[in-house]
Amino acid sequence: MKVKYSLILLVLTFITFPSWGNDNKIDPYLQRIINAQGKYFATDHFGKTFSQSPDEIPQTLIHFFIEADLAALPALRALGVEINTITSHGIMTAMAPISQLPAIAALTEVRRLEAAHPVKLLMDQSAGPSGVNLPNLNFPRLANTGRGVVVGVIDTGIDIEHPDFIDEQGNTRVVAIWDHTLDPSDVGGIAPNPTGFTYGTQWNKTQIQGGYTTCLHRDNDGHGTHVAGTSAGNGRAPTADNTHFTGLAPEAELLMVKFDFDNEKNRNTTTALLDGINWIFQQAATLGKPAVINMSLGSDYGPHDGSMPEERGIDDLTGANKIVVVAAGNAAATYGGTAFETFGAPLHGAGNFSTRNDIVFNPPNSYLPSVSASDYIFFDVWYSGNDTSRIQITTPSGQKYPPNFNGIYKNLWKTNGTDGGFNTNEGFVYCYNFPAVIGWDTNNGDNNIYCEISDAYGVGPVNGKWVVEFIPLSGSGNYQAWHGYSDSLAQTYFWYNSGTTKHTWGNLNDPFLSDSHMTIGSPATASQVISIGAYQTKNQWNARIYHTSANGYLWDTYVNGSQAYGIFPVDYYDPFTLEDLAFFSSRGPSRDGRIQPFISAPGVGIVASLSQPALDSLSPPTNYNYYRYYNRIEPLGYYATLQGTSMACPHGTGSVALLLEEAHNKGINPTPAIIKSYLQQGARIDGFTGSVPNNDWGYGKIDVSDALTQVQAAPPPELNSCQPNSGTRNQTLMVTLTGNHFQPGATVDFGPGITVLSTTTVSPQEIVCNIKISRKIPRGERVIKAVSDVVVTNPDAQSATLVNGFTIK
Template identity: 30%
Template sequence: MRNSIHMRKGFGSLFGCALFVATLSFPQFVEAEVLIDPQLDCVLTRGFMTEVRTTKSVRGIKQTAHRTHLSAGEELPVFLLGNPDLAQLAQLGIELKTRAGRVSTATISPDVISRLTQVDGLEAIRLARYTKPLLDVSVPAVQADHVRELMKDDWTGHTGEGVVIGIIDSGIDTTHPDFQNPDGSTRIAYYWAQGDDFGPPPSIGYGSEWDAAAINASAVTKPDDIGHGTHVAGIAAGNGRATGGGEDPYRFPGLAPEATIIMVATDFREDHLVDAIDYIFDKALAMGFPAVVNMSLGTQAGPHDGTAAVDQAIDALSGSGKMVVAAAGNEGNDRIHAEITLAPAEEDSASLSAVYFPANPDTTFNFFNVEGYYDRSADLCVTVVTPGGARFGPYELGAVQADTLTGEGTLFLSHADPDPLGDTFQVIIEISDTETFEGPSVPPANGVWQFVFSNKGTSSAEVDLWMPLAFPMTANWTDQG
C-alpha cells in the first residue's frame, strides 16, 4: 500500500477545469458511441454553469466563480474529438472554429447534444475549462543577457528580429514605450481581444482585432486592466525604452527586444487558447516569420499525461517554426497531487484540508473539486468522509453518479470512460454550496475531507488525484490517512 502526497511544479495538463454545466430539462442522451466527459454529464443532472472571472485585486490577480442557471439559448464551449461530418454539424448550427488534428473547438447549444452524438466521425465531446495566470521567470535567470548586447540604441546578437513573439494573456498596454520602436511606432503587429465587442472582429468571428495601423492611431478599446499580460510581454519582448526611476533607458529589456509582437487578450478558457494559438501562427505565416507563443497560465486539471484535448490540439498546431511555451514553477510548493496505490482487496485514503473564506459580494458559488484518474482495468469504489465524520458511499466508480446533500456541503460525483485520446478513466468529486430556500447558500464545511478508495479487482491499482479548483477556499492534500 502506498499513499503519497506530491508537490509538483508546473501546469500539469496545462489547462484547467472551472466550467460546470447542467440542466434538468434538456433532452436525455441517446445510446451512442460518442463519449462525453463528466463535465458535460452534469448537463443532465445539475441545471447550472459556473463561469470563472479573472480580475485585478490589491493583492494581485483574483479569480472568482459565478453560477448561473443554464438556459436552452446559451452555448457551451467544447472540444469535438475525431473527424465529424461538417455537413451534419452545419445542420445542427455548429461551426468549427479551430481544427487541430483530431481536436476542434466549437460552441454548442445544450439542446442539440443528443443529436450531436449521432454525427458521423465524432468520437468524443469535452467541455472546455478555465485556466489561471502564472509567471515565475526573469531575463538573468535564463542568461538571455549573454546572447545579445545594446550599443547606444542598436541591438546586436540574438534579439528576436524577424521572429514573432505571440502572447496569450490578459492584454497589453499598447502605449507602453517598451513595445514601441525608437520612432514611437508600435512593435505590436496585431492585437486580438477575444472578449471585446467594440472593435472590428477578426475572421474567426468573435472579439475585436487591431493591426499596427489601428494601434498607431490609438483605436484600441481593450486596455490591460489586470496588467499581467503587459508584465509578461515586457519580460518576453520589451525593449527597455521605458526604464525609469533614475536608470538609463534600455536598462531592463526583455528576452527578445526586437521581436514582432502579437497579443491575444483571452478570457483564459482553454478552447479560446487554442483559437489564439492558431490565430498567431496564421498571422506569423502570412508575415513570413517563425513564431513562439507564450502562455503564462495553466491549471492542475486533466490527466497530466499529454492526452487532454487542449494538449493534443497544441501538439497538432505546433511544428517547424511554430513553438508554444508555458509558465512552470508557480505551484512547486503546493500540495496539488495525491497518489494512492492499492493491492487487490485493499483500502486506503487521501485527505484534503479545506478552509473556506467569506466570499466577495460578487461571488455566487463556493466549491472545491477533485479529479481522479485510474487505469481502465481497475475495479474501484470510493467513499467520501466529511469533516464531521459522516460517510457517503461506497460509490462504484464507472457505474454510479451521486448528487447528495451531506449536511456539510453538496457532494457531486461523476465519471467518464476513456476517450480516443487517452487510456484512463476519470472521476470528478465536487464539494459545493448547500442551497437554502430562506437565505444565502451555505458553503462547504471547513476541515479535513477524506476520499477512501477500495480495490475490488484482482490486480494492483493506482489512483492519481488532483485538486485543480477551489473558490473562494484553500484546499491542499495532507498526509493524514
C-alpha cells in the same frame, strides 16, 4: 451499449437526469454540465454554460471540442454549431446550444465531444498579476535581436503606447492584435472579426500606430504588457537610474491575443486558447516569418499527461518554425508559514486503493462556511483503465455515503456505474467514477474519479475530519490525485494513503501530507510545447513606496525607495535564496513519466514593462491597485517588478525567438524537438540544479548564449533500405525504413497507389510506417508491377530517396 443513469439523491427523493444515446461520445464533465448547467461543479474549474439571446430567443450555450472527420462539417453547421479552428487530426473548437449536443453526438463522423474549461494567469498573488525578473541582460547581446521573427503573446493585452514597443523611428512593433473581449458591435464596427473566426476584433498595424485615438484595445491588467516586455521589449522607456530593461528579442515583431480571463464575453475557454494559437501562426505565415508563442497561463487539473484536447490540438498546430512556450505553473507549495497562509496546501497526492482511508482532509479550526462565496473541495483522481473500484465518503459526524452497497446503491460511484450525490446537513457530496471508454479523454486509456464536497444546495461543508475511501474491486489500484478548494478552505490539511485517520491539523512532520509532485499544469504537459520553471534572481528593487491616504484606502502618494522580498507588503514571499528554485515553481514529472518542466528561467524579482492603463486602474470601493499596494512600480512609472512562472515563461519565449532568428539565417526550419535540443545542449548546470535532467529544474537553467552555438544545419537524412519492399493489392502492412538522420515528424511517400496510414520515427536510424495498398494499379500504369521510389522528408524540408524502393505486385 450499456445505458448509464445519473441521479441525485436528495434525502429520500430521486432526481434522475435524462440518459442520452451516444454516451461514449460525450465526456463526463460535459455530460454533467449539460445535466446541471454548471450547478454544484466546483464553480467553473471544468467549464460552464452561458446564456445569449440571438433573435430574441434565449439559448443556453457552451464552448467545447469536437473530434470528427471533415465530412461532418456540413451537418455540424446545419445544427447551428459555430466552428473556428480545425487541426490536422480533426480537433475542432466549437460553440453550440447544449440542446443540440445529443444530435451532434449522433452524427456518424463525430468521434468525441469534450468540454472546454477555463485557464488562469500564473501569478504569485491570486488578487493580481504576477511575473518574473528580467536580468539586464544575463546573456551577451551579440548580433541576435529577434529580427525577422514574430513573438506571439496570448495574455491580457499590451500597452500599445509604451515606448518599449515602439522603434527608434516612432513605428509600432505590434503587427496586429486580436482582442477577445471586444466585438465589432462594441467598437462601432471600426475593427472586424479576424478572417476565419467568428468573434472578437482584429486591430491592424495602422490602427495600432495611431495609438489609443484609433485603437480601442487596452491592457487594464498589465500582465500581458509585462510578458511582452520580458520577451521582446526594446528598453526605450526611461528609468530613474538610466537602467535599460531590454527584453531578449528587442527587434522581434509582436502579435497579441487579448484573452478573456475575466470571462466578460464567456470566452475564458481552452477552445479560445487554441483559436489564439491558430490565429498567430496564420498571421506569421502570411508575413513569411517564424513564430514563437508565449502562454503564461494554465490550469492545475486534468490528467497531467498531455492528452487533453487543447494539448493535442497544440501539438497539431506546432511544427517547423511554429513553437509554443508555456509556463510550468505556480502550484508548488508547502504546509506552514506565510506561503501556506497566502496560497494554501500542496495540490497532489498518490496511493493505492488497497490502503484504507485513502484521502483524509481537515479544514482549519478557523473555517466557517461562507455566506457570499462558494465553499468546496474537490478531487480529480486518475487510475489505470485495467482497474475497477468504488467510492465511499465519511463525514465528520461519521455518516457514510453511500451508507451501503446494496439495492439502489449497488452501482453508485462504482467504475462504469452511476454518478450521483447526497444533499446532507454536512454539505453536498457528489462523485462519479468513469472508465476510460467514456472518460473525459479517451486517448490515455485511464479511468477518472471526480469527488466534490460543496455548498451546492445551500449547506457548506462542515468543519472536521472527512475521509474519501477508494475500495478496490480489481487490478493494481495505483492512483494519482489532485485536489482543489475555495479560498475559504485553502488552509485545509490533506493526507494521502496513510491507512489511518489519526492525523493532526498543523503537524508539519506528518509523512502523508499532500505534496507538489506532478503539479505541472495544462497545457504545459503537451508533448510539443516547451515548459518553463522559475528560479530566483533578484531580491530588491527601486520602487515607489506608496502610502495610504487618510481614509486608509487610496494608494495615491509615494516616496522613492527600495522594496525587497520578505519585507511588508511583500512579506508573504520568504525565504529568498539567490539562484535557487522558486518555491512556487511547479514540479514534475508529467503523469506519463516525462521530465517536467523542460527547463528553468529567471522568475523572481523581474523588472519589465508596465501598462499605463493598469497603473491607472483603481478597483472600487477601495481604489485598490496591485502595483501600487505591493510597491512594484519603478520610480518613473514605466516598469514593474513581479514574480511567477508567468514571466519565467517569456525568458524562454525570447530565447526561442533568438534561436529562430539564428536558424533562419542559416537556412534551418527548426521543429519544437530541434529547438528543445538547442536549449538542452546549452543549458547551465550548477550546485542548485544538481544532476539534470530532474523534475525540479528540467535540463537546468536557460543559457541562450550557449544555446545559440548549437544552431547548426542538420545533416540530410539517409535512406538505405525498406523492408518488406513489396506488397500486393488491397494489402495493409507495416514497413520499416532504415538509414540515418531521421527527425521526429518525418513524413514518408511511397508513390501512387499507396496510402501511408501512420509514420513513427523510432530513432534517427529507423522509421516504421503502416501503409495501405490500393485495390487497383493507378491509371496510366502499363506494367503488371508498379515500382515506386520511397521518399523520406524531415520537418526541416531535407529529404532522401530510395530509388525503386517499393513494388506493388
